[in-house]
Amino acid sequence: MAYFPLYINLDDTKVVVIGAGKVASRKIKDVLEYGAKVVVIAPMIDEEIEKMSVCNDVKIIKAEFTEALLDEELREGNISFVVAATNNRDVNIIISRYCKSRRIPINVVDDTELCSFIFSSIYKNGDIICGISSGGKGPVITQYIRDILKDNLPDNIGEIADIMGKEREKLKKSEPDQAKRAVILRELLNELINAG
Ligand SMILES: C[C@@]1(CC(=O)O)c2cc3[nH]c(cc4nc(cc5[nH]c(cc(n2)[C@H]1CCC(=O)O)[C@@](C)(CC(=O)O)[C@@H]5CCC(=O)O)C(CC(=O)O)=C4CCC(=O)O)c(CCC(=O)O)c3CC(=O)O
Numbered sequence: 001m002a003y004f005p006l007y008i009n010l011d012d013t014k015v016v017v018i019g020a021g022k023v024a025s026r027k028i029k030d031v032l033e034y035g036a037k038v039v040v041i042a043p044m045i046d047e048e049i050e051k052m053s054v055c056n057d058v059k060i061i062k063a064e065f066t067e068a069l070l071d072e073e074l075r076e077g078n079i080s081f082v083v084a085a086t087n088n089r090d091v092n093i094i095i096s097r098y099c100k101s102r103r104i105p106i107n108v109v110d111d112t113e114l115c116s117f118i119f120s121s122i123y124k125n126g127d128i129i130c131g132i133s134s135g136g137k138g139p140v141i142t143q144y145i146r147d148i149l150k151d152n153l154p155d156n157i158g159e160i161a162d163i164m165g166k167e168r169e170k171l172k173k174s175e176p177d178q179a180k181r182a183v184i185l186r187e188l189l190n191e192l193i194n195a196g
């Protein structure tokens, strides 16, 4: 079954990443861009993650995973989701079970079956976000599609979206007919795109 795309607000919420190698580093960089606060648990920390931890949004716990550490994080506050990114399959399985039994969304980087959600390739331009998934069939495909979007969408599509958003708010007050609003907005979009 294909995965359903959701867009969640991570701003100021806690994401726990267990394992701190190259894959963890990529995922941490991604979620920081969306305002998450990250707690990293691992005995060995990749240099890139050490660098990221100088900002207040990354806390490092230099230790092997234990359930008690996650219990403690939960006691301190809600967790948006957990990423199990260790290179030890047995540990990843334990983390997946822990999270699933508590209904905490879980991503396990080495096994789709252990995940309750997966990451996508992201095209981002301002607030325009396209998450592309192949359902785990291969990031090479999703990266290919992401690059097609990047090469073909106007570079200013994020700015265009900002303008459209403001105009839409104004129109909601001045034009009561929703169908007419949609026509006006489509025309405006065409104008903005053609203006380049
Ligand atoms: C299921 C999923 C779970 C998840 O991680 O969420 C998963 C799983 C696995 N990835 C593996 C390998 C690689 N992953 C990448 C890259 C990315 N992988 C990402 C997502 C996902 N990877 C989820 C499904 C996404 C989908 O729907 O297709 C991206 C999109 C997002 C992100 O991770 O941030 C990010 C691209 C970011 C960007 O857009 O640039 C590269 C390429 C590279 O590094 O450039 C390689 C090497 C090439 C290759 O193997 O294809 C392996 C084998 C490990 C091994 O062999 O040991 C597994 C395990 C397995 O397949 O069982």
Ligand SMILES: NC(=O)C1=CN([C@@H]2O[C@H](COP(=O)(O)OP(=O)(O)OC[C@H]3O[C@@H](n4cnc5c(N)ncnc54)[C@H](O)[C@@H]3O)[C@@H](O)[C@H]2O)C=CC1
Binding pocket: 018, 019, 020, 021, 022, 023, 024, 041, 042, 043, 044, 045, 046, 063, 064, 065, 085, 086, 087, 088, 091, 108, 109, 110
């Ligand atoms: N989903 C994806 O996009 C991809 C997934 N992978 C898979 O991801 C996994 C991790 O890959 P890398 O980051 O390259 O590995 P890595 O070897 O660079 O890092 C592994 C990390 O796990 C930590 N770790 C090991 N045992 C631990 C424990 N008991 N508790 C807490 N942390 C522990 C280590 O300290 C280290 O920080 C591999 O299994 C690999 O097959 C690899 C490429 C892409």
